[in-house]
Amino acid sequence: MIFVDTxxxxxxxxxxxxxxxxxxxxxxxxRTCSSLNVLEETTxxxxxxxxMRKSIxxxxxxxxxxxxxxxxxxxEKFYKSLIMDLDITILPLNFSWDIVLEMCKRYSLxxxxxxxAATCRFYGIRRIATFDDDFRRVKFLKVVxx
Numbered sequence: 712m713i714f715v716d717t718x719x720x721x722x723x724x725x726x727x728x729x730x731x732x733x734x735x736x737x738x739x740x741x742r743t744c745s746s747l748n749v750l751e752e753t754t755x756x757x758x759x760x761x762x763m764r765k766s767i768x769x770x771x772x773x774x775x776x777x778x779x780x781x782x783x784x785x786x787e788k789f790y791k792s793l794i795m796d797l798d799i800t801i802l803p804l805n806f807s808w809d810i811v812l813e814m815c816k817r818y819s820l821x822x823x824x825x826x827x828a829a830t831c832r833f834y835g836i837r838r839i840a841t842f843d844d845d846f847r848r849v850k851f852l853k854v855v856x857x
Contacts, residue, residue, distance in 0.1 A: 713738060713855055714831050715745045715799060716841035717752045724757065724789060730842070732857040734797075738840060744800040746830050748823060750790075757789060758782040806833045818848045828852065 722730035814825035
């Protein structure tokens, strides 16, 4: 099983060739998973990018219903085209915050990356699809490359 990180989703959505190759050669052929915090982070980044292109502060987005709807359409497209089509299993976060703190300290990770590492450790996942080099410091994870 391969854990799919936010950075892969964002790069794939942007049309990054390495992300497309990673999908075509590896992810489309293997079981994949992710977590709710990755979906939330990806959603936030997608919405922020659209808001910035429209010169709107992300925190003012709800005041502009037209742009908000545009953002939600992009998010739904992301969810349906990547999550549903790839048949990515979304793992529940059923472990103690102590594991996350341990990942922060042991591998010098920020909390969201530590949450991803903790998820992988909890579920025995050893491979991750990411463009975030911070995960290379996590001894039990191998970054999947093409």
